[in-house]
Amino acid sequence: MKTFNLNSKYELTGAQISFAESVAIIGDFKESVIYSLMDRIPVFLVDEKTQEKYGEGDILGFYQDSGTILGETIPIIGICLERILNYASDDEELMFLIASVIIHEFAHAKISAFSRGVYSPRDEFYKWMEESSANFITINYFENYESDFKSPHPKKQTKYAHKTYSQTPLAFLKQFVNQQPDEYKLGLDLFQHKIWFSHIWASHKADINNRPQEKKDWLQYVQSNVGKTDKVTLNKLYEALWK
Numbered sequence: 001m002k003t004f005n006l007n008s009k010y011e012l013t014g015a016q017i018s019f020a021e022s023v024a025i026i027g028d029f030k031e032s033v034i035y036s037l038m039d040r041i042p043v044f045l046v047d048e049k050t051q052e053k054y055g056e057g058d059i060l061g062f063y064q065d066s067g068t069i070l071g072e073t074i075p076i077i078g079i080c081l082e083r084i085l086n087y088a089s090d091d092e093e094l095m096f097l098i099a100s101v102i103i104h105e106f107a108h109a110k111i112s113a114f115s116r117g118v119y120s121p122r123d124e125f126y127k128w129m130e131e132s133s134a135n136f137i138t139i140n141y142f143e144n145y146e147s148d149f150k151s152p153h154p155k156k157q158t159k160y161a162h163k164t165y166s167q168t169p170l171a172f173l174k175q176f177v178n179q180q181p182d183e184y185k186l187g188l189d190l191f192q193h194k195i196w197f198s199h200i201w202a203s204h205k206a207d208i209n210n211r212p213q214e215k216k217d218w219l220q221y222v223q224s225n226v227g228k229t230d231k232v233t234l235n236k237l238y239e240a241l242w243k
């Protein structure tokens, strides 16, 4: 991961960087998408003012499809340690939260990479679909990281695999997401019901955008039922968006 301090008072420690990278590597299913994006997309440490300017809804970090740096237009990620610090009560939580924010922003980058430039209007539907998808991806990375951490795969073993935490990274993340705004919290429902839709959202944005009624039905249901969604109903609403 390439990190640069743009204007933050704080720096990432080596342990925080390695932990986020370990979740990206071990947490991935097979393609190492996020880990390879970490090679291409720089992560900037930014102050609150910069976060405010670029965070489209996200308050702890941001992903931008095209940031201009030194005349080059490239995707960029920002994270705001000034704010992240307020949500962690000790060093361990801080390390887990920094990794969560980084993976969440790279999840936006992953969705964007598979969207092939299809534009989506930044409406309420977009906000709910995009944020819940990014959180779904993040929680799955943490779950994979953790199952590996419980029974380490010999090929993927890292120094973290043997570490004992006072709470597991996944338990921390689930509890954190549970306190986030509803459109983020929906990611937890998707995780619990195992609704694999984030890749379909990424690859079928154009089709989905052309279904106003189905979008409306989905949005109405998730907005009034987040945290208590029914798997069968939710599955039907997701299928209606693209099938």
Ligand SMILES: [Zn+2]
Pocket (backbone or CB within 6 Å): 058, 104, 108, 130, 131, 134
């Ligand atoms: Zn986000």
